[in-house]
Ligand code: ADP
């Protein structure tokens with residue numbers, strides 16, 4: 604990311620949210636993007652996730668400049684590189700845990716049997732194999748987020764982007780979800796976690812601190 608700027612236009616008013624962001628993430632990193640509410644964390648993550656575009660500056664993902672891509676190309680890169688996890692889980696209520704995990708694979712046109720097997724495999728990795736046939740309404744918040752993580756991982760992305768993944772969870776459950784994120788990172792995935800909670804950021808390997816649209820600190824976390 605180089606000299607990245609983003610403004611939101613609202614009528615004749617413009618809100619300058621990202622004011623020259625520079626940073627780069629290497630494969631295998633576990634990075635927290637920290638900052639108080641309104642500091643531009645989600646805006647930055649959405650640009651990294653190719654869900655939104657910057658007004659100025661450059662973004663290169665795996666050697667590919669991400670600029671003026673048509674929607675088909677953007678979707679291709681998103682599917683190939685990126686997995687998403689959100690604060691509110693975004694599971695489909697009338698589908699079981701396994702069906703939720705398998706859904707993105709359906710859109711990748713993976714055959715039914717293969718995607719069912721994959722869904723079970725990834726549910727097992729997040730410790731929820733026995734919950735495969737349960738609906739989201741039968742799961743706790745932490746379990747729902749683990750299903751959402753399994754869904755993101757089942758597509759085998761290189762980079763996992765998580766926007767406040769523990770924002771709707773109590774502390775104990777938050778730490779369990781972060782343990783899982785650390786485990787996935789240990790297996791080699793690059794992960795960026797947006798959070799406003801210092802204790803969650805401390806469970807990452809690096810903290811990028813955003814304030815009012817600029818990076819005010821970028822530091823390695825001491826491993827305990
Ligand atoms: P954070 O995730 O750190 O809380 P955001 O990136 O969501 O911050 O928002 C940064 C600022 O941009 C806030 O003032 C927010 O109101 C504003 N903002 C975010 N998205 C939009 C949008 N789509 N249109 C207009 N303003 C927005």
Ligand code: MG
Nearest residue numbers: 644645646766
């Ligand atoms: Mg946000």
